Structures are given as C-alpha cells and as structure tokens.
Amino acid sequence: MSFPGSGLAKGLAVTLRTMTKRSVTAQYPDAQPDLAPRTRGVIGLFEENCTVCMLCARECPDWCIYIDSHKETVPPAAPGGRERSRNVLDRFAIDFALCMYCGICIEVCPFDALFWSPEFEYAETDIRELTHERDKLREWMWTVPEPPALDPAAEEPKELAAARKAADKLAAQQQADAEAARAADRTEGQPADQDRPDTSGEGT
Amino acid sequence: MSDALDIALRLAAVFVVFLVFPLVIGQTEHKVMAHMQGRLGPMYAGGFHGWAQLVADGVKFAQKEDIVPAGADRRIFQLAPAVALLPYLLVLVAIPIGPHNAVGQALDAGIFFVLAVMGVGVLGSLMAGWASANKFSLLGGLRTAAQLLAYELPMLLAAASVAMAAGTLSLPGIVEAFHWWWVPWQIVGGVVFFTAGLAELQRPPFDMPVADSEIIFGAYTEYTGLRFALFLLAEYAGILVLCALTSVLFLGGWHGPFGADGLGWLWTLVKTAILAFGVIWLRVTYPRLREDQLQKLAWTVLIPLSLAQIALTGVVKVVISS
Numbered sequence: 001m002s003f004p005g006s007g008l009a010k011g012l013a014v015t016l017r018t019m020t021k022r023s024v025t026a027q028y029p030d031a032q033p034d035l036a037p038r039t040r041g042v043i044g045l046f047e048e049n050c051t052v053c054m055l056c057a058r059e060c061p062d063w064c065i066y067i068d069s070h071k072e073t074v075p076p077a078a079p080g081g082r083e084r085s086r087n088v089l090d091r092f093a094i095d096f097a098l099c100m101y102c103g104i105c106i107e108v109c110p111f112d113a114l115f116w117s118p119e120f121e122y123a124e125t126d127i128r129e130l131t132h133e134r135d136k137l138r139e140w141m142w143t144v145p146e147p148p149a150l151d152p153a154a155e156e157p158k159e160l161a162a163a164r165k166a167a168d169k170l171a172a173q174q175q176a177d178a179e180a181a182r183a184a185d186r187t188e189g190q191p192a193d194q195d196r197p198d199t200s201g202e203g204t
Numbered sequence: 205m206s207d208a209l210d211i212a213l214r215l216a217a218v219f220v221v222f223l224v225f226p227l228v229i230g231q232t233e234h235k236v237m238a239h240m241q242g243r244l245g246p247m248y249a250g251g252f253h254g255w256a257q258l259v260a261d262g263v264k265f266a267q268k269e270d271i272v273p274a275g276a277d278r279r280i281f282q283l284a285p286a287v288a289l290l291p292y293l294l295v296l297v298a299i300p301i302g303p304h305n306a307v308g309q310a311l312d313a314g315i316f317f318v319l320a321v322m323g324v325g326v327l328g329s330l331m332a333g334w335a336s337a338n339k340f341s342l343l344g345g346l347r348t349a350a351q352l353l354a355y356e357l358p359m360l361l362a363a364a365s366v367a368m369a370a371g372t373l374s375l376p377g378i379v380e381a382f383h384w385w386w387v388p389w390q391i392v393g394g395v396v397f398f399t400a401g402l403a404e405l406q407r408p409p410f411d412m413p414v415a416d417s418e419i420i421f422g423a424y425t426e427y428t429g430l431r432f433a434l435f436l437l438a439e440y441a442g443i444l445v446l447c448a449l450t451s452v453l454f455l456g457g458w459h460g461p462f463g464a465d466g467l468g469w470l471w472t473l474v475k476t477a478i479l480a481f482g483v484i485w486l487r488v489t490y491p492r493l494r495e496d497q498l499q500k501l502a503w504t505v506l507i508p509l510s511l512a513q514i515a516l517t518g519v520v521k522v523v524i525s526s
Contacts (some may be wrong), residue, residue: 008490015240015489025244 037148039118040101044141045092045134049113052087056105056114064098065105066091066131092137096122097130115144214309215297222293226440227258233440233484234258240488261433268429275337276426284335285427285434288328291321292441299448300376302458302469307376314375315367318449319360325442326352326404329413332435333423344422347413347495351403354502355410359400361510362393365517366453379457387455389520393513394454396506398479401446403502405439407483409490412498443483444476451475 026033035041052069068091074084106114117140124130150157156164234257238245250256272281298314300307311317326348333345367373369390370381387394403410414422424435451457455475458468493501 011489012485015485018242019236019239021242023239023244024242027244027247 035118035120037118037145038116039120040103040116041118041120042096042122042132042140043094043099043106043137044115044117044119044144045137046113046115046141047089047092047134047138049111050089050092051111051113052089053110055108055110059104059108061102061104062095062098062100064095066093066095089134092134093131094137095131097127115141117141117143118145119143214307218293218296222296222441222444225444226437229443229480229484230258230436230440231255232480233487236481236484237488240485265430265433270429270431271426273337273426277335277337280331280335281426282431284328284332284423285431285438286328287331288325289434289438289441291323291325292438292445294321295445295449296441298375299445299452300379300457301448301472305376310376311374313373315363315373315378315453318375319363322404322442322445323352323356325438328435328438329406329423332427336423336426338426340419340421341423341425343419344413344425347419348406348423350495350499351406351410351413351502354499355400355403355506358396358502358506358510359404361507361514362397362400363453365393365510365513366390368514368517368521375452379452379459382456382459384456384459390454390513390517392509393517394450396510396513397454398446398450398482400502400506401450402483402486403498405442405446407439407443408487409493410498411492412495415492443480447476447479447483448472450479455479 052067054067057063057065057067067089069087069089071085072088074086076083103116106116119140122130122132235245235253246254246257248254249260272278295318297309298307298311298318300310329348330345330352333341333343333348336342366378369386370378372378372381406413412418414424419425424432427435451472456471457475458471460468460471460474
C-alpha cells in the first residue's frame with residue numbers, strides 16, 4: 001500500500017541523501033590510488049630466474065613476448081666430465097600494445113621469473129614504444145610488492161612443506177648415520193670399556 | 205534622473221542578469237549533479253573547485269568551427285539559436301524582482317506578454333530541427349512541436365488561474381495582491397505550471413526531443429561551436445526565467461517573513477534559486493519519459509488538473525467577493 005507518487009518522492013530523497021554524503025571520486029593525478037597487492041599493471045621480469053625455456057612465449061595467446069637467446073658452454077663441473085651448455089638471454093621484450101593481461105605467462109613460468117607489477121602509468125604517444133625491453137621489465141620488477149601474508153589458518157605452502165619434508169628426511173638420515181657410527185665405535189672400543197663397568201654394565 | 209538614462213540602466217541590469225545568472229545556474233548544475241551522483245564535478249578550471257568551468261567551456265565553444273550542412277536552409281539554420289535565446293532576454297525585462305517598480309519594464313498585460321514571448325523560444329528548436337536537413341533533427345523538431353502543443357496549454361491555464369485570483373494581468377500587480385494562503389490555494393496550479401515549464405524547456409525528464417541516446421541530440425545535432433553554445437545558454441536562461449516566473453506567480457515574489465521593502469529582491473532571488481535547484485534535482489533523479497508517456501502526462505494529468513485549479517479559483521473568488 002503506497003500513495004501515488006511515493007516512488008517519485010523516494011527517488012528525490014535518494015539523490016538528496018547522496019548529495020549530502022562525501023563523493024567517492026578519487027583525485028587520481030593528485031592522489032595516488034591505493035592498489036591491491038594483486039593488481040595487474042604491467043609484467044616485471046626477474047632475469048636471473050629466467051632459463052629461456054620459452055614457455056611464456058609459447059603459451060602467450062597474443063604472441064606478444066619476444067625472446068632471443070644463445071647457448072654457451074660451461075667447463076665441466078668435475079674433471080673428466082662432459083662440457084655443459086647453458087642458455088643466455090639476449091632479448092626479452094613484451095609488446096604491451098598486444099598484451100591482453102591474461103597473466104598466462106606468469107602462471108606458466110616454472111622458475112618464477114615473471115611477476116605482476118601494479119605499475120600502470122606507462123602510456124606512450126607512439127604505439128611502437130609500447131614494446132618494452134628487458135631493462136624496462138627489470139625496472140618494473142622492483143615495483144612488485146611482497147606477496148600478501150598467508151591466512152593464519154591456511155595450509156602450509158607447497159614449497160615449505162616440500163622443504164620441510166626434505167629437511168626431516170635429511171635429519172633422519174644424519175641421525176641414522178650417527179647412530180650407525182656410534183654403534184661401530186662401540187664394537188671397536190669394547191676392550192677399553194671393560195675398565196669402566198658402570199657405563200657398560202646394563203648393555204651386556 | 206532622465207528617462208533615457210533610467211531606461212538604459214534598467215536594460216543594462218537586465219542584460220547583466222541575463223548573462224550572469226544562467227552561468228551560475230549552469231555551474232550549480234555541474235556541482236549539484238555531480239554530488240548527487242557521488243562525483244566531484246569539474247575541479248580544475250579557475251582554481252577553486254572549478255568555478256570557471258563554464259567560462260572555459262565558452263572559450264572552447266568560441267574556438268570551434270561554425271559548420272552549416274550543405275543541404276541545410278542556411279539563413280534559417282543560422283538564425284535559429286538567436287530565436288531560441290532572445291525571447292528569454294525579453295521575458296526577463298518584464299519580471300519584477302522587488303517592490304517599488306524594481307522591474308525592467310512594468311507591463312499592464314505582463315503575464316500575457318511573458319507567456320507569449322516564452323512560447324517563441326521553442327520556435328528556435330523547430331527552426332533548427334527543420335533547417336538542419338537531418339532526419340534526426342527533423343524528428344527532434346517534430347517532437348518539440350508536439351511537446352509545445354501539449355504543454356503550452358496547461359502552462360497558460362495555470363497562469364490564468366493566478367491572474368484570475370489577483371484580478372490583474374500585470375506581474376507586479378499579481379505579486380502585490382499575493383497573500384500567504386495563496387500558496388496552498390494555488391499549489392496545484394503552481395506544480396502544473398512548473399512541470400509544464402520544464403517540458404517547454406526540454407529539460408529532463410521531459411527531454412525526449414533532444415534525447416541524445418535515441419535521436420543523437422534532436423534539433424541540435426548539426427550545430428557546432430558558438431551556435432550550439434547559444435542553445436545551451438538558452439536552456440539555462442530558460443531555467444532562470446521559468447523559476448523566476450514561478451516564484452513571482454505562485455510563491456509571492458518579494459514577499460517574505462521580513463524585510464519586504466528593502467530586501468524584497470533577495471526573497472525573489474532566494475525563491476528562484478531554490479526552484480532552480482529543484483530543476484537540477486529533478487533532472488538527476490528521474491529517467492527520461494518516453495514520447496507517449498510524455499504526451500499522456502500532459503493531456504490526461506496536467507490539463508485536467510489545471511482546469512480543476514481554474515474552477516477552484518473561480519469558486520473561491522466568488523465566495524470571497526460575496
């Protein structure tokens with residue numbers, strides 16, 4: 001049950017109430033926006049982690065990643081061993097005019113060389129200047145924020161769990177080795193122990 | 205003071221009001237509309253909260269090329285903005301803002317003059333729509349014509365009711381005769397007058413003739429630069445005229461709780477400003493009426509209401525005089 005025109009009055013009330021509230025506009029060029037840690041701005045490259053596996057370039061739906069590399073041989077690690085080869089990155093460029101910011105390259109990178117940076121002010125006056133080379137991508141790398149802290153009740157990250165498992169295994173191995181060494185010690189030093197009956201009494 | 209100087213001063217004052225107040229209303233619209241939509245509105249031009257935005261807009265319009273379409277009726281096309289704008293200047297001359305002859309020119313048939321001249325303003329849109337040689341402009345022009353036919357009638361009837369109540373056609377005379385109980389007595393007429401006036405100005409929610417999302421910009425589609433700016437100025441001058449007229453006819457003009465003699469003009473301004481705020485408020489709040497809804501509102505609601513108001517006015521007049 002409502003009066004005719006009560007909807008009109010309600011509409012007027014809504015706009016009047018909005019007018020008395022503070023506006024929500026962010027004064028962008030004067031005040032920098034408060035961006036979330038997962039903001040998708042540009043893509044930063046951490047060169048040291050890149051092995052030129054080309055997965056990112058292969059998976060890119062827009063084919064906007066350009067990678068050039070060459071192979072170098074490294075002397076054998078052990079004398080008499082085989083010479084090893086290594087990929088060296090010559091060029092890593094992303095054409096941000098083509099990029100659709102899907103993030104697949106970052107997803108597939110097996111060595112954590114690509115990251116989302118929240119940097120978003122990279123407009124150019126010429127579309128060709130939107131192809132950014134490795135030095136620029138590395139500069140952006142430093143703007144990548146720390147990943148947000150895990151939820152207190154979250155599952156332990158896979159890496160940590162694996163590392164702990166490996167460390168536990170190693171510790172157990174070392175303990176077993178020490179155990180074995182001590183046992184060997186004991187069998188060898190049996191005659192000497194004869195002089196001290198209080199330490200070896202229960203064992204024998 | 206000689207007569208010539210007196211006339212010149214009055215005309216100059218009216219002209220200044222005509223040039224300044226529409227800009228003030230326009231700037232208010234920028235800001236009020238923005239805040240009603242949770243925005244800030246223009247903030248940069250001029251420094252303090254973008255006060256010079258409309259001046260900057262004017263400069264921008266003045267820089268633009270003035271284009272007349274090849275197929276257009278050249279003379280009519282170029283004349284249309286002036287026809288749309290000048291009537292409001294003429295109307296301002298006759299609107300009293302204070303007691304003791306504080307009016308550009310007191311006319312005995314003021315209300316008649318004012319309504320007749322205001323009607324001419326719509327002719328500018330008709331001329332623009334027809335002369336543009338553009339089907340959207342023509343559509344807009346025809347809708348303007350239909351709207352003019354539909355809304356001029358309730359507007360005149362509502363004004364006639366006030367003239368009946370005051371027993372005079374002179375605008376200062378009507379304000380002179382005003383008593384506070386006229387407000388509840390004539391409220392229906394006032395609402396009808398104001399609503400019909402909004403439709404005459406093609407202000408939202410009655411902006412079907414210029415509906416930019418349906419027919420681009422109606423009659424103004426082909427206009428550029430200063431001529432387009434003149435149409436916009438005509439719209440704001442129209443708001444000023446409509447609000448001033450409504451406050452003079454239905455809200456008692458310079459009558460206020462105090463200061464009736466010295467500060468009467470202030471009351472007129474305050475009432476006009478509040479009504480102008482209302483115009484902006486309505487624009488922000490309501491969606492555009494469809495063409496058929498717009499016609500239906502005029503013919504089935506406003507005209508019967510204004511006729512009822514006239515009947516009521518007549519009855520009360522007879523009861524009072526007997």
